[in-house]
Amino acid sequence: MALQKKELAVAALRNGTVIDHIPSQMLFKCVNILGLQRLGTQLTIGNNLESGKLGTKGIIKVADTFFPDAVLNRIAYLAPSAVINIINEYEVVEKRKVELPATVVGIVKCDNPKCITNNEPMLTRMEVLDAETGEVRCHYCNHTTNRLKANLL
Amino acid sequence: MNTSSLVSIADLSKEQILRLLKQARYFEENPNQRILEGRVVATLFFEPSTRTRLSFETAVNRLGGRVIGFSDASTTSSSKGETLKDTIIMVSNYVDLIIMRHYLEGAARYATEVTATPIINAGDGANQHPSQTMLDLYSIYKTQGRLDNLTITLVGDLKYGRTVHSLLMAMRHFNPTFRFVACDELRMPKEYKEFCDKNGIKYTEHTDFSEDVINSSDIIYMTRVQRERFTDIMEYERVKDLYNLHNSMLDNSRENLRILHPLPRVNEINPDVDDNPKAYYFQQAKNGLYARQALICNALGIDVPLYEKPFNE
Numbered sequence: 001m002a003l004q005k006k007e008l009a010v011a012a013l014r015n016g017t018v019i020d021h022i023p024s025q026m027l028f029k030c031v032n033i034l035g036l037q038r039l040g041t042q043l044t045i046g047n048n049l050e051s052g053k054l055g056t057k058g059i060i061k062v063a064d065t066f067f068p069d070a071v072l073n074r075i076a077y078l079a080p081s082a083v084i085n086i087i088n089e090y091e092v093v094e095k096r097k098v099e100l101p102a103t104v105v106g107i108v109k110c111d112n113p114k115c116i117t118n119n120e121p122m123l124t125r126m127e128v129l130d131a132e133t134g135e136v137r138c139h140y141c142n143h144t145t146n147r148l149k150a151n152l153l
Numbered sequence: 154m155n156t157s158s159l160v161s162i163a164d165l166s167k168e169q170i171l172r173l174l175k176q177a178r179y180f181e182e183n184p185n186q187r188i189l190e191g192r193v194v195a196t197l198f199f200e201p202s203t204r205t206r207l208s209f210e211t212a213v214n215r216l217g218g219r220v221i222g223f224s225d226a227s228t229t230s231s232s233k234g235e236t237l238k239d240t241i242i243m244v245s246n247y248v249d250l251i252i253m254r255h256y257l258e259g260a261a262r263y264a265t266e267v268t269a270t271p272i273i274n275a276g277d278g279a280n281q282h283p284s285q286t287m288l289d290l291y292s293i294y295k296t297q298g299r300l301d302n303l304t305i306t307l308v309g310d311l312k313y314g315r316t317v318h319s320l321l322m323a324m325r326h327f328n329p330t331f332r333f334v335a336c337d338e339l340r341m342p343k344e345y346k347e348f349c350d351k352n353g354i355k356y357t358e359h360t361d362f363s364e365d366v367i368n369s370s371d372i373i374y375m376t377r378v379q380r381e382r383f384t385d386i387m388e389y390e391r392v393k394d395l396y397n398l399h400n401s402m403l404d405n406s407r408e409n410l411r412i413l414h415p416l417p418r419v420n421e422i423n424p425d426v427d428d429n430p431k432a433y434y435f436q437q438a439k440n441g442l443y444a445r446q447a448l449i450c451n452a453l454g455i456d457v458p459l460y461e462k463p464f465n466e
Contacts, residue, residue: 112258114256114279140260141278
């Protein structure tokens, strides 16, 4: 019964990308990072859906769009639990987890106003200290921040 | 990859530190030489620091090198809005080594990424100041004859003081015992205590600058408590004189004890300590010259003899 409800909550996709298992509080940040507001294709965004793993989760379904790995991995910092499904003719042809790199480049803003990265036209570089909490340390000024506090570029 | 640069003391291994100290010793014995003849060094001080700049420039001059640079960014094109990257690349065209101080944190690390010319960080905001740490280490090594197994007491502003943080990190190789003496507002930050735990460094915390603490120390490292660090001015007034050192407090201290201070000092060391042979802060500043001569040669890839003879002070 519960399964049936879930299937009704989010419409099926013929061709495209489904990003599932996004923590609810991170969903709209992921939408921003992926630049979905600029897309003209059919788009379904669901949030606060039931999830066994996360409590509640968000999901993004984008029709006829396939993102490069580099773009998908940008959301790995915010949503390390996210799962990417590539859909072709209603079939899942590829399913994989996002990968959190050891260094996150150009995604997280350093929260130290006196950091060089906030004063020069340059990319930030954050070394991941703890993948679980998203604690990162600025490669330049050594200040640390975490996933909940972090401002995104 | 820019590998000869020095941005942070944490970039140096134990072997590199010991090597640099023996080279500094060599320069103390032979401070005037022509080994930098034909070399040009830039001192780019985007933030004024007379003491550090003069020390570096003296180091170059005494080794026969030439110096170009500026001591205040307001006279340079960075005041016209030039990026740090452009300034560094431009200066790299002219010189063999860049020594830079900047008010922004991480500036020196970034500079190493835009040029192959070696960079020595002479201080980047509240972040790193490795040449200060090298001269602190040299002063400890010289006065104690060793770096291993010493009891080092850090006093004053342990929260914001970058010199005490860098010293603590550099000493991880040498099995020290630390005493942290500070008021609650200026306690050693959690991340550095975790660093100690992780590296097996013994430490105790005190709010009282007591006789017991003083009498069991090999090194007392004093720092200035700055008024601007306090949100509550009453709190500053309450604690500002709690950590002042007077000569009478040293009566029963160890024979080998030396008092260090990165300078400038204000009230935290009473002038009556200056004539005590255990006061070492002025010689400490002088040691900066030798430590910097060693760092400069190291960055330029110049071989310097290692002076192995022990100190007999």
